[in-house]
Each structure stands twice: as C-alpha cells, then as structure tokens.
Amino acid sequence: MKRNCIAMLLAGGQGSRLYALTKDVAKPSVPFGGKYRIIDFPLSNCANSGIDVVGVLTQYRPLQLNSYIGSGQAYDLDSSDGGVFILPPYQSAGEKGSWFSGTANAIYQNMGFIENYDPENVLILSGDHIYKMDYSDMLREHVKHDAACTISVIQVSMEEASRFGILATGEDGYINEFAEKPKEPKSDLASMGIYIFNWKKLREYLIADEADPNSSKDFGKNIIPAMLNAGEKMWPYRFSGYWRDVGTITSLWDANMDMLSPTLINLYDPDWPIRSKSPIRPPHYAGEDSSIVHSIVTEGCEIEGSVANSVLSSSVKVGRGARVLYSILMPGCTVEDDAVVEYAIIGENSVVRRGAHVGAQPDGSDSWSVATCGPNIEVGAGAVVKPGAMLYDSVSAGEGGER
Amino acid sequence: MINLHGLILADRSSSQLSGLVKPRTSASLPFAGRYRLIDFALSAMQNALVRDVGVIMQHDYQSLLDHLGSGKEWDMSRKRGGLRLLPPFGLKEERRGQYASIIDALTSVQGYIRDIQQDYICLCRGSLAANIDLAEVMRRHVSSGADVTVVCSDRNPESSHYRFVTDEHGFATELLKHHGGKGEGYASLEVYIMSKKTLLGIIERCERFIDSKFHRTGLGGILASGGRIAVYMHHGYAAHINSVSSYYSASMDMLQAQNRHELFPDERPVRTKGRADVSTHYAEGASVKNCLVADGCYIEGSIENCIIFRGVQIHKDAVLKNCIIMQDSIIDNGANLSYVIADKDVEIGVLEYLSGSPRFPLVLPKGTVI
Numbered sequence: 001m002k003r004n005c006i007a008m009l010l011a012g013g014q015g016s017r018l019y020a021l022t023k024d025v026a027k028p029s030v031p032f033g034g035k036y037r038i039i040d041f042p043l044s045n046c047a048n049s050g051i052d053v054v055g056v057l058t059q060y061r062p063l064q065l066n067s068y069i070g071s072g073q074a075y076d077l078d079s080s081d082g083g084v085f086i087l088p089p090y091q092s093a094g095e096k097g098s099w100f101s102g103t104a105n106a107i108y109q110n111m112g113f114i115e116n117y118d119p120e121n122v123l124i125l126s127g128d129h130i131y132k133m134d135y136s137d138m139l140r141e142h143v144k145h146d147a148a149c150t151i152s153v154i155q156v157s158m159e160e161a162s163r164f165g166i167l168a169t170g171e172d173g174y175i176n177e178f179a180e181k182p183k184e185p186k187s188d189l190a191s192m193g194i195y196i197f198n199w200k201k202l203r204e205y206l207i208a209d210e211a212d213p214n215s216s217k218d219f220g221k222n223i224i225p226a227m228l229n230a231g232e233k234m235w236p237y238r239f240s241g242y243w244r245d246v247g248t249i250t251s252l253w254d255a256n257m258d259m260l261s262p263t264l265i266n267l268y269d270p271d272w273p274i275r276s277k278s279p280i281r282p283p284h285y286a287g288e289d290s291s292i293v294h295s296i297v298t299e300g301c302e303i304e305g306s307v308a309n310s311v312l313s314s315s316v317k318v319g320r321g322a323r324v325l326y327s328i329l330m331p332g333c334t335v336e337d338d339a340v341v342e343y344a345i346i347g348e349n350s351v352v353r354r355g356a357h358v359g360a361q362p363d364g365s366d367s368w369s370v371a372t373c374g375p376n377i378e379v380g381a382g383a384v385v386k387p388g389a390m391l392y393d394s395v396s397a398g399e400g401g402e403r
Numbered sequence: 404m405i406n407l408h409g410l411i412l413a414d415r416s417s418s419q420l421s422g423l424v425k426p427r428t429s430a431s432l433p434f435a436g437r438y439r440l441i442d443f444a445l446s447a448m449q450n451a452l453v454r455d456v457g458v459i460m461q462h463d464y465q466s467l468l469d470h471l472g473s474g475k476e477w478d479m480s481r482k483r484g485g486l487r488l489l490p491p492f493g494l495k496e497e498r499r500g501q502y503a504s505i506i507d508a509l510t511s512v513q514g515y516i517r518d519i520q521q522d523y524i525c526l527c528r529g530s531l532a533a534n535i536d537l538a539e540v541m542r543r544h545v546s547s548g549a550d551v552t553v554v555c556s557d558r559n560p561e562s563s564h565y566r567f568v569t570d571e572h573g574f575a576t577e578l579l580k581h582h583g584g585k586g587e588g589y590a591s592l593e594v595y596i597m598s599k600k601t602l603l604g605i606i607e608r609c610e611r612f613i614d615s616k617f618h619r620t621g622l623g624g625i626l627a628s629g630g631r632i633a634v635y636m637h638h639g640y641a642a643h644i645n646s647v648s649s650y651y652s653a654s655m656d657m658l659q660a661q662n663r664h665e666l667f668p669d670e671r672p673v674r675t676k677g678r679a680d681v682s683t684h685y686a687e688g689a690s691v692k693n694c695l696v697a698d699g700c701y702i703e704g705s706i707e708n709c710i711i712f713r714g715v716q717i718h719k720d721a722v723l724k725n726c727i728i729m730q731d732s733i734i735d736n737g738a739n740l741s742y743v744i745a746d747k748d749v750e751i752g753v754l755e756y757l758s759g760s761p762r763f764p765l766v767l768p769k770g771t772v773i
Contacts (some may be wrong), residue, residue: 018615034681034682035681035682035698038636048621074679089429098581126768140522212657220416223464252678260684264685267681268681268699268701273679273682275679276679278677278679279672280476280672280673280674280675280677281667281672282435282437282667282673282695283436283437283695283698283710283711283712284683284696284697285658285660285689285694285695285696286664286692286693286694286696287692287693288692288693289692290691290692291690291691292689292691293686293687293688293689294685294687294689295684295685296681296683296684296685297682297683297685298681298682298683298694298698299437299697299698302660311682313682341457
C-alpha cells in the first residue's frame with residue numbers, strides 16, 4: 001500500500017464568481033473546452049504522471065462531481081489497490097462533525113486517508129486550473145532539493161502579480177519570501193496553488209495550525225508562511241507552459257477561446273492525453289446550409305445554422321438561420337432557428353428560443369462583458385439578453401432581458 | 404435482469420464486402436463515423452438488460468477482439484456470465500476453421516448453448532445496422548406463446564434474403580428465400596428469439612439431415628410440424644451490410660435526420676468503445692455541408708456529403724464530396740476526392756485526384772498511402 005507520493009485534490013469550492021454556472025454544481029465540474037470538465041485536467045495530469053492514488057475533497061454541491069468521477073475509470077485510475085477516492089466531510093464517534101473550514105483543514109480532516117498509504121510526499125492540487133503538467137518532474141526536483149515543500153510557480157506580468165501569491169527566492173534558489181496578493185509585489189513569480197509537501201513535515205504543521213484559533217486554516221495564508229518562518233527548505237518549481245485560472249466568467253470565456261488555438265495548448269498530444277468521461281453520442285451533423293469556421297464541435301451536435309469562433313460541447317443543437325459567434329455552448333443546449341448568441345456562455349441543457357438574441361459584440365464601453373445563461377433555463381422566443389447579463393432563471397418570450 | 408441470453412453471429416463476412424473485410428470481419432466494420440457494426444447488436448441487448456452474451460467468431464477476428472475487450476462498454480464485464488467470446492473450438496477435423504452456415508456455427512458452440520442459464524435466447528447477426536427494442540420483442544414473444552419470434556422489417560433489401568408470409572394474427576405461414584427488392588411477406592432481419600429448448604431442437608433436427616440449413620431445415624421444419632413462428636415488425640431503420648454498395652448506401656443514409664434518429668434514438672443509446680478524443684476543430688477556411696463528423700478531427704478543407712471518422716485530418720484546399728473517410732486518415736493539401744471509401748490510416752498526398760462513382764465507390768484499403 002505504501003506510496004512515494006499521493007495526490008489530494010481540493011474540489012470543494014463553490015466557485016462563487018462563476019455565479020449561475022455553479023448554482024447546482026461545484027466549480028471543478030463546470031464543462032470546459034468542448035469535451036471536458038475542469039477537473040479532467042488535474043486528474044489526467046495525475047494519471048499521466050504516474051500518481052495512482054488521488055483523494056478528491058468535495059463539499060459544495062458534490063453530486064454531479066461524484067457521479068462524474070466515479071471509479072476514475074475514464075482516467076485509467078481505477079486499479080485494485082489505488083484509484084480515485086471521493087472524500088466528503090464526515091463525522092467521527094462522539095463528534096458533531098464539521099465542514100472543511102479551509103484548504104488546510106480539509107487535508108487535516110483526511111489525515112487518516114493519507115496515512116493509509118504511508119506516503120513520503122503529498123501533492124496538493126486544486127480543481128480550477130487548465131494546464132498540462134508532469135507532476136513527476138516536480139517531484140524529482142522536490143526530492144533532489146530535499147525540500148519540505150515545493151511550490152509550482154509561473155512568471156506573470158508585474159501588473160497581474162498583485163492577484164496572486166507572490167514568491168521571492170534567495171541566492172541559493174530556495175524560497176525566502178511569500179506574500180499572498182501583495183499590493184506592491186517584489187517579484188513576478190506567482191504560486192500556481194500546486195504544492196508537494198514532505199508528508200511528515202506537513203502533518204506537523206497541519207496539527208499545529210489546527211490548534212491555532214486565529215488561523216484561517218489555509219495553505220497560502222497560514223501553512224506556507226508558517227513553514228517559511230520556521231526556516232523550512234522550500235523550493236520553487238518553475239513552470240512555463242499554458243496555465244489559466246478559470247475562476248471568473250471572463251477568464252472561463254477567455255480560456256475556452258484559447259482552445260481554438262492548438263498552438264497554445266495541444267490537446268491532441270497522444271503522449272499526454274486529457275481524458276474525460278464523455279457520453280457516447282453519434283458524430284456531429286452539419287447540415288446543408290450550415291457554416292462552421294474557427295470553432296470546435298463535439299459529438300452529438302446537430303448544426304443547421306452558422307457557427308464561428310465558438311466552443312460547442314456535446315449534443316448542442318443550432319437551428320436554421322441561427323448564428324453563434326464567440327460563444328461557449330455547454331452540453332445539451334439548444335439555439336433555435338434564427339436566434340443569435342454572441343459573446344455568451346450558455347449553461348447545460350438551456351434553450352435559446354426562436355429569434356432570441358443573447359449577448360452583443362464589445363462596444364468599447366467599460367460596462368460591456370460576456371452574457372451568461374445558467375443551466376436548465378429558457379430564453380423565450382424573441383427575448384433579448386444584454387451583454388454582461390447573468391441569468392439564473394428563464395426569460396419570457398419577447399422580454400428585454402435583465403442587466 | 405431479463406430471462407434472455409444473447410448469441411451474436413460474427414463468424415462470416417460477405418465476400419462482396421471485398422477490401423473492407425480484409426483486415427476484419429463484417430461485425431467489426433466501422434460505421435457511421437465512430438461505431439462498429441456489432442455495436443448495434445450489443446447495445447440492443449444492453450438496452451434490454453441482457454448481460455450474458457456469446458459472440459460466435461471464426462476468422463479475421465483480431466479487430467473484433469480488440470473492439471470488444473471485456474465488454475464493459477456494454478455492461479457485459481460481469482463476475483458471472485457477461486460477454487463470452489466463442490472462437491472455433493473442438494470441431495471435427497474436416498470442418499475446422501470453416502463454418503459453412505449458421506447451423507455449422509451453432510453446432511460448434513452446442514456445448515456453450517446447453518450451459519446457458521437463461522430460458523430464452525436471442526440469436527442475431529453482428530453485421531445488422533438496426534436499433535431493435537429487444538425487451539419489447541421478448542415481451543411479445545412470451546405473451547404470444549410462439550415457438551420462435553422473428554424480427555422483420557418493412558424495408559426491402561436489394562440483396563437476397565428470407566421473407567416471412569404471415570396470417571392475420573401475425574404468425575408466419577410461409578418462409579421464402581427472395582432474391583432482393585419487394586416481395587411477398589416481410590424481410591427477415593434474422594433476429595430470432597426462442598427458448599433454449601427450441602434452439603437445441605433446431606440444431607438436433609439439422610444434424611439428422613444432410614446439407615441442412617438453419618432457415619430451410621430448422622425454421623421450415625418448425626412450420627412444417629405445426630409449430631408457430633410469430634413475426635415482430637421493426638419499423639425503424641435497418642440495413643444488412645453485405646456488400647460495398649450496401650455499406651456505402653447505408654452510410655449515406657445516416658446523413659438523413661430521420662434515419663439517424665431511428666438508428667440512434669435517445670431512449671436506446673448505442674454504445675461503442677471510447678477513445679477519449681478531443682472535439683473536432685474547424686479551421687478558419689473550413690467548409691462543411693451535409694456531413695457527419697466524429698470527434699478528434701482537424702478540418703481545414705471543404706467537405707460535402709461525407710462521413711468523417713475519428714481523428715481524421717483534412718488539410719487546406721482539400722475538397723471531399725460523397726466520401727467515407729475512416730479513423731486517423733490524412734487528406735493532404737489540395738487533394739480532391741469523390742465517391743471514395745478510405746479505410747483506416749489512409750494517407751492521400753498533396754493535389755491527388757481520386758474518384759469512384761455512386762454505384763462503385765473507390766475503396767482504398769487500410770493503410771494505403773498515395
């Protein structure tokens with residue numbers, strides 16, 4: 001049962017900045033890039049990196065995530081003595097039980113699971129980034145530099161730096177400073193929220209942190225600074241590939257649009273497949289009068305209208321005369337005849353009725369942004385949904401929409 | 404669970420499929436962009452909650468074995484029972500490796516049939532493209548009290564086939580061999596439900612006669628001795644794939660919404676081996692009209708009236724009309740293809756011009772490089 005390294009994936013966050021898209025599901029199960037859900041990226045990276053035990057910590061609206069991950073078969077992670085394990089908060093004898101109060105607390109509450117595998121190291125991942133990374137390479141550096149903790153870092157522009165956890169390194173290359181979202185960043189090395197810890201060390205710090213009533217039980221805010229203050233050896237693992245946070249509507253839309261440029265992130269690479277559990281549907285059909293350019297289209301779609309610069313998940317229908325531009329259509333949604341969807345995100349199984357118009361082209365104003373329709377709603381015939389709208393509920397036919 | 408066992412005949416391929424069945428048997432012939440023909444039989448059984456299925460195979464079954472795996476795609480990877488592959492075994496020396504007929508194939512797996520736990524057996528061909536509601540056929544079979552229920556279609560295949568003439572209650576009065584096109588009665592889809600006892604009876608009966616046939620001797624014998632054969636009409640799409648032209652026309656049928664929805668209804672999904680492909684990417688200058696396109700393709704050129712399988716690349720200025728392009732083939736810049744069936748892993752070079760005709764599509768065998 002002993003493992004050199006196991007992974008713990010923090011998938012309990014609500015993703016509140018995705019608003020309607022996460023009203024029923026956790027952020028990691030939000031559809032992405034046609035075939036995928038966000039969690040496919042870290043789970044596929046684990047499988048490709050040879051990590052065969054992954055604990056997935058769930059809390060917010062986990063039902064869809066649980067059934068999606070299943071036994072991890074889609075990622076070839078189902079094996080007789082390893083696999084993917086869903087770890088919800090639980091109750092012990094004599095306790096009331098409690099929710100995970102922070103990222104560090106979530107791991108603290110599952111120390112028993114980790115110890116089953118008696119690992120040397122534990123990889124901590126989050127379920128809200130799009131990237132391909134070989135964790136085994138990161139682990140090699142971690143071991144080589146005898147680090148208590150290795151933090152994966154990426155170079156960002158100085159303007160962006162204040163949105164991230166920023167690191168500084170000493171002459172020996174080890175990390176000597178860490179600041180969470182600094183107002184005046186001292187470097188451009190941002191933490192990607194991917195950590196490898198020596199398990200014995202992490203265990204000590206988790207127990208100490210748990211006892212501190214003032215701690216917010218968070219890796220970035222508490223554990224990392226505490227280790228740094230104690231003089232632990234902390235190594236930065238420099239990553240230079242494609243990496244995007246998809247925690248906001250704008251960043252989710254941007255990253256989806258990136259999928260239209262295979263030069264940014266190559267998902268066709270047979271040596272590093274990103275796997276997903278996709279429903280088996282017939283190939284997509286493009287009709288007599290359809291037009292599809294600069295877009296990705298998934299199985300089960302039926303396209304009669306025109307689609308440009310868009311990402312279509314499985315089983316999407318686009319009717320005759322309908323136009324879809326610069327938009328993301330999630331699984332099972334329908335755009336009826338003569339409707340227009342531009343610069344918009346349409347949630348799973350939602351319907352845009354005949355002649356309705358969702359979103360608008362950028363007009364240069366500050367108030368403009370992508371229009372979003374949550375899952376399972378209906379935009380009535382002829383209704384107008386303005387740019388920047390965030391729909392939680394259906395809109396009646398002919399209505400002017402809401403801002 | 405259902406008291407029904409599946410038995411799929413994947414032993415023979417029609418010689419008229421020529422190049423298409425060189426690397427495989429017809430049951431594993433790729434169809435409709437991502438499927439293999441046997442997926443229809445397996446999925447029909449899966450959707451009727453049949454979990455124990457035997458597949459009778461004889462030669463060229465490597466690609467079939469690869470496709471079936473443990474049967475988990477069809478929920479047939481079970482602790483007990485599940486999918487059983489039945490390659491030739493224990494035949495008398497002179498018959499080894501060559502089943503001359505259905506009855507020959509059934510005789511060779513007689514031991515397997517005797518051990519079947521269920522009381523009823525559904526016998527069908529692995530090369531039939533149809534989405535049959537087997538649970539309903541089974542219900543009707545049991546309530547009709549017939550010895551055998553045969554699934555028939557109101558469509559008429561162009562090739563030779565069996566037809567059942569019925570009385571006003573839907574029971575067969577006559578079994579005819581027909582040369583193709585319209586005729587008396589209804590075309591058999593060669594999907595049969597009968598009790599295990601009846602099937603063993605047919606095998607025994609055939610063993611007593613020289614040159615016996617499943618249909619003539621077996622089913623004909625049941626009718627002659629006063630047994631009852633009920634006819635169940637399947638009204639959805641159905642095609643027996645037994646020649647290059649029937650393969651081509653059935654493939655092109657899938658471009659029509661009605662046919663496609665009959666073969667792939669939401670309530671009875673057709674499952675196949677997954678491949679974890681990416682979505683298909685259409686580049687800036689791509690053009691697509693009336694096409695079925697699977698995942699994992701990269702399309703820069705123009706395609707019209709085509710079936711494009713998984714992982715196909717169609718490069719700049721290539722123009723494809725009325726073609727079927729199978730898995731992972733590459734069509735290079737400016738190539739011009741019409742009425743071509745390109746098997747898996749075909750590569751067509753820059754500016755090549757290739758054309759077949761609607762009645763004689765040009766078949767490029769697996770791995771052809773031009």
